[in-house]
Amino acid sequence: MxxxxxxxxxxxxxxxxxxxxxxxxxxxxxxxxxxxxxxxxxxxxxxxxxxxxxxxxxxxxxxxxxxxxxxxxxxxxxxxxxxxxxxxxxxxxxxxxxxxxxxxxxxxxxxxxxxxxxxxxxxxxxxxxxxxxxxxxxxxxxxxxxxxxxxxxxxxxxxxxxxxxxxxxxxxxxxxxxxxxxxxxxxxxxxxxxxxxxxxxxxxxxxxxxxxxxxxxxxxxxxxxxxxxxxxxxxxxxxxxxxxxxxxxxxxxxxxxxxxxxxRRGLLGILGQDVDSGLAEAMNLDVSKGAFVSEVSADSAAEKGGIQAGDIITDINGIAVVSFQELRAKIASKGAGSKIKLGLLRKGKRLKVDVVLGDATQAVVAAKEIHPALEGATLSNGATKQGDTGVVISDLVARSPAAMIGLQDGDVIIGVNRQKIDNVIALRNSLDEAKGVIALSVKRGNSSLYLVIR
The missing domain is CATH 2.40.10.120 (Thrombin, subunit H)
Known part of the structure; x- marks a missing residue:
């Protein structure tokens, strides 16, 4: 069983x-x-x-x-x-x-x-x-x-x-x-x-x-x-x-x-993955655990704190970080504006950086940071005319991947695969967990519709 x-x-x-x-x-x-x-x-x-x-x-x-x-x-x-x-x-x-x-x-x-x-x-x-x-x-x-x-x-x-x-x-x-x-x-x-x-x-x-x-x-x-x-x-x-x-x-x-x-979640502003044996060998790392930083968002808390793509985050406030998911959970549980000290491994050298976390509940991000199919749009927290909270689409680029799946300026994404989402961070989480075909529940004015990502 x-x-x-x-x-x-x-x-x-x-x-x-x-x-x-x-x-x-x-x-x-x-x-x-x-x-x-x-x-x-x-x-x-x-x-x-x-x-x-x-x-x-x-x-x-x-x-x-x-x-x-x-x-x-x-x-x-x-x-x-x-x-x-x-x-x-x-x-x-x-x-x-x-x-x-x-x-x-x-x-x-x-x-x-x-x-x-x-x-x-x-x-x-x-x-x-x-x-x-x-x-x-x-x-x-x-x-x-x-x-x-x-x-x-x-x-x-x-x-x-x-x-x-x-x-x-x-x-x-x-x-x-x-x-x-x-x-x-x-x-x-x-x-x-x-x-x-x-x-x-x-x-x-x-x-x-x-x-x-x-x-x-x-x-x-x-x-x-x-x-x-x-x-x-x-x-x-x-x-x-x-x-x-x-x-x-x-x-x-x-x-x-x-x-x-x-x-009010803290926001670091990075994308990444777990450090495993394969990544350690490919990057010639001398660690087998931690959070690998693949991308740093512009004007984010991470960028302001000096974190760079390719860094390995090894600890937070002196406590070892085992995985990217653990780092993500610890950052999210800390409040916006919290001051933290991160231990990094950069090109074989260990260093410490001080970071002041951003506010995930007020996030405005480029959609490509959330999912490739949403590239070409800007996402921000907002609400529909009926009062449902969700993620607002704005600054949509014509013929972009986001436009090709049917999104329009002013659309509000309120769900992923029938799971309610209230903000940008919840959208990111739901898309991270989703597998296969993804159905976005969207409010457009007084109408409701589903858009499919394959």
Missing amino acids: NKVVNRLFAMCLIMTSVVTVPMSANAALPFFSDDKNEVPSLAPMLEKATPAIVTISVEGTQVSRQRVPEMFKHFFGGPDEQVQERPFKGLGSGVIIDAEKGYVVTNNHVVDNASEITVTLTDGREVKAKKLGADAQSDIALLKIDPDKLVALPLADSDKLRVGDFVVAIGNPFGLSQTVTSGIVSALGRSGLNIGGYENFIQTDAAINRGNSGGALVSLRGELVGINTAIFGPNGGNVGIGFAIPSNMMKSLVDQIIEFGEV
Whole structure:
């Protein structure tokens, strides 16, 4: 049976029940008891950590749109799209990260499209939650609840994690609240899984199942190192390969949501690829990991910082970069205007450059930087007359590849292969992930149409 990546959608009808764990009288040490008659235990650490893990129940209506074939519209008339609404309920997990302000972090896919969100605390209280903001590309959402007698989980520096470190996953798999599993960090910087737009996952063999979405991955000190988000296995079952969003990445995104109400991604302004053995041999490189820079955009943060095509980016703020995807995810999670220091390898020499990141949400780029078929147009973030956000086409060159596929000045691209896109960076991500024939969903005035890239 083929293995597939499965979102941990928590649609479960099993009634929740609390799993109690015996606690040691000594909570001073992370997991050892001072009673010589007792064996080593994680109970003292869990006694402090588990009150910060909550159950999240959601209700809402999922809206699906299907384009009506032109033939049917010609004979029967009617709207361009058929709209269907289906009510849904679901369960997931969350982590209290600020007890005084009532901030709870979970996955975006747990609360996406939810009209009502209820948080159940470990003491049995049920409180309503408000979504302050979310980021679908990184699968992070921030909720706020009444800050009454809450316990928060302290954050660890996830950049200090090492493969082999012991970790514990806490969440509500299949509606079974406060379930604890243990394992190790199996790998770091995992990407290329097609789970989300920005992938820089911690991989662990701690058992993670449906309903663990948004739960905590903690260290033996009881500190949050990651937010559980996905599993890799047949039929969505646990096979010891789970993934979590690093706590540092989560915190950067949450800080932006708190400050701006949205994520304002940093933008470096480069194109590139992973460094592998083939590229290392062709370029006569003495490294086998990192991010190879193939192109630097004009007037970008990278150009202003002195980065050149052919450079290998080896680290960001002193933390090694394994792949281009990892670099991309780390840059995107940092806010616009952030100052970073990049380590480079250029013609055998190592150097450091300081870069101030641009703002990806205000990007205006030449379309050829996104996809060859779009060459000849300028792309910018904007909206349709109906208020749908997307990517606006402007300065279209006659007989260019973009014009040949049917684009016109003023068109707004709002989707790729039926996947909604809101801005230039989302368009780039969707086109990077798309394979084979690509269908662009375009708004032109009051009309909707699809343009095909082959």
